[in-house]
Amino acid sequence: MKRLLFALALLASSPALAVQPDEMLADPALEARARVISEGLRCVVCQNQSIDDSDAPLAKDLRLVVREQLKLGKTDADVTAYIVSRYGNFVLLKPPVEPATWALWAGPFAVLFIGGAGVALWSRRRRSEDEAPLTAAEIAEIDQLG
Numbered sequence: 001m002k003r004l005l006f007a008l009a010l011l012a013s014s015p016a017l018a019v020q021p022d023e024m025l026a027d028p029a030l031e032a033r034a035r036v037i038s039e040g041l042r043c044v045v046c047q048n049q050s051i052d053d054s055d056a057p058l059a060k061d062l063r064l065v066v067r068e069q070l071k072l073g074k075t076d077a078d079v080t081a082y083i084v085s086r087y088g089n090f091v092l093l094k095p096p097v098e099p100a101t102w103a104l105w106a107g108p109f110a111v112l113f114i115g116g117a118g119v120a121l122w123s124r125r126r127r128s129e130d131e132a133p134l135t136a137a138e139i140a141e142i143d144q145l146g
Helices: 002-012 028-039 057-071 076-087 099-131 136-145
Strands: none
Touching: 028 057, 028 076, 057 076
C-alpha cells in the first residue's frame, strides 16, 4: 500500500524545473516574474527548452541575469529586451511577427498550401486520364484481343 501511495505521489507531483534554490529570489513576487520571463526565453544550448527548464550552464547564467535585472527594478519588457539585445530574437520561444520572421510564421502554412495544391492537381490529372475516351487504335486493339 505504501508503494502505491508513493507512486501516486510521484505521478501527482509537478515536473522538476532546473531552477536551483540558490538562484531563487527572496521576494516571491519578483521570483514569479522571473519564472514567467524565463519560460518565454529559449535555452540557446538546448534550443527546445526554456531557460527555466534547462540544466545547461548558459541557461543558469541567463536565469541569473533575468533575476539581476529584476532586482535593478526593470520591467518584464525591459528584461526581455535586454536578453534579446544580446542574443537576438532567436532567444524568444515566440518570436515577434516581423519581416525577418515571416518565413518562420508563414512557412508551415505555405508548405500545407503547396502540398494541398499538388495533391489536387495530381488527382485532377489522374481523374481526367481515367475518363478520357478510347482512341480508334485502342478500340481496334481491344477487338483483336476479344
